[in-house]
Amino acid sequence: ATPTSIMVGTGKAAEMGVLFRKGDALQTLQEVEVVALDKTGTLTEGRPRLTDLSVGEAFDEFDVLKLAAAVEDHSEHPIARAIVDAAQSRQLHLPPVRDFEAVAGYGVRAAADGREVAVGADRFMERLGIDLRAHAVEAAKLAREGKTPFYVAVDDTVAAVMAVSDPIKPSSVATVRALHDLGLRVAMITGDNRKTAEAIARELGIEQVLAEVLPHEKAEAVARLQQDGHKVAFVGDGINDAPALAQSDVGLAIGSGTDIAIEAADVVLMSGDLNGITNAIALSKATLDNIK
Numbered sequence: 001a002t003p004t005s006i007m008v009g010t011g012k013a014a015e016m017g018v019l020f021r022k023g024d025a026l027q028t029l030q031e032v033e034v035v036a037l038d039k040t041g042t043l044t045e046g047r048p049r050l051t052d053l054s055v056g057e058a059f060d061e062f063d064v065l066k067l068a069a070a071v072e073d074h075s076e077h078p079i080a081r082a083i084v085d086a087a088q089s090r091q092l093h094l095p096p097v098r099d100f101e102a103v104a105g106y107g108v109r110a111a112a113d114g115r116e117v118a119v120g121a122d123r124f125m126e127r128l129g130i131d132l133r134a135h136a137v138e139a140a141k142l143a144r145e146g147k148t149p150f151y152v153a154v155d156d157t158v159a160a161v162m163a164v165s166d167p168i169k170p171s172s173v174a175t176v177r178a179l180h181d182l183g184l185r186v187a188m189i190t191g192d193n194r195k196t197a198e199a200i201a202r203e204l205g206i207e208q209v210l211a212e213v214l215p216h217e218k219a220e221a222v223a224r225l226q227q228d229g230h231k232v233a234f235v236g237d238g239i240n241d242a243p244a245l246a247q248s249d250v251g252l253a254i255g256s257g258t259d260i261a262i263e264a265a266d267v268v269l270m271s272g273d274l275n276g277i278t279n280a281i282a283l284s285k286a287t288l289d290n291i292k
């Protein structure tokens with residue numbers, strides 16, 4: 001492509017709220033065969049709400065929520081915010097915590113009110129040696145509803161099974177359909193539970209799911225999609241997405257996302273609206289067709 005046509009193309013893109021940080025991305029985009037998207041905050045709003053809370057017989061609902069929120073108050077994770085919000089709306093007073101530890105992709109733990117409290121995914125509980133067998137059916141049911149189930153353990157016993165739900169963005173369904181209409185393959189990459197991810201993928205018509213991907217494995221997941229020379233665009237918003245954005249052939253960051261994601265991206269979608277992805281690809285094809 002000539003420098004002029006690229007300039008015109010990126011100018012048009014800017015009018016549509018799609019910012020090309022690197023000119024050659026316009027060219028690479030039309031060669032893309034697979035579009036992989038992060039789930040939380042990209043396909044979904046990224047603002048999960050606590051929807052389910054089922055406590056064990058030996059525990060009081062408010063006590064468990066209070067302990068979980070006290071620990072999560074020290075975490076930046078979207079699930080953490082959902083729990084703290086739920087505790088605050090019930091006007092619970094959060095006790096101070098000691099020895100806080102966050103394990104990326106797993107969960108958080110600390111001591112609160114003289115008890116050992118852990119909050120996180122099934123793999124976190126397994127790592128702590130906590131038996132989940134009695135709760136597997138319930139967790140699977142929540143996951144099939146597209147919710148993210150997680151556990152609260154108090155002194156090495158499961159005190160509650162909880163779930164959060166994160167609404168799908170209105171623009172996600174139409175974007176996936178438009179990408180398919182352009183003949184592209186669509187994949188989702190997420191750290192979330194496999195069943196949850198599959199339920200959401202089904203709702204969106206996404207055909208490939210890479211779930212339970214640890215934060216440091218996201219770039220590897222993109223590399224796997226690139227096997228056999230496929231050109232892959234990755235769309236993400238979080239700090240964890242930066243390596244995947246860098247690994248992909250074209251990285252697209254959500255403009256409302258973290259600065260670190262934006263820095264690592266070739267293209268920035270100025271609004272949270274995913275239609276920008278389709279616009280960018282269509283524009284890339286149109287610009288290069290004009291040149292031929």
Ligand code: ADP
Binds near residue numbers: 075103191214
């Ligand atoms: P993603 O951002 O793709 O949902 P993460 O890698 O951040 O994935 O987290 C993966 C899973 O680990 C979450 O779905 C959740 O079950 C668990 N997890 C991580 N951090 C926390 C936390 N602070 N509180 C509760 N669960 C957590």
Ligand code: MG
Binds near residue numbers: 040236
């Ligand atoms: Mg995200």
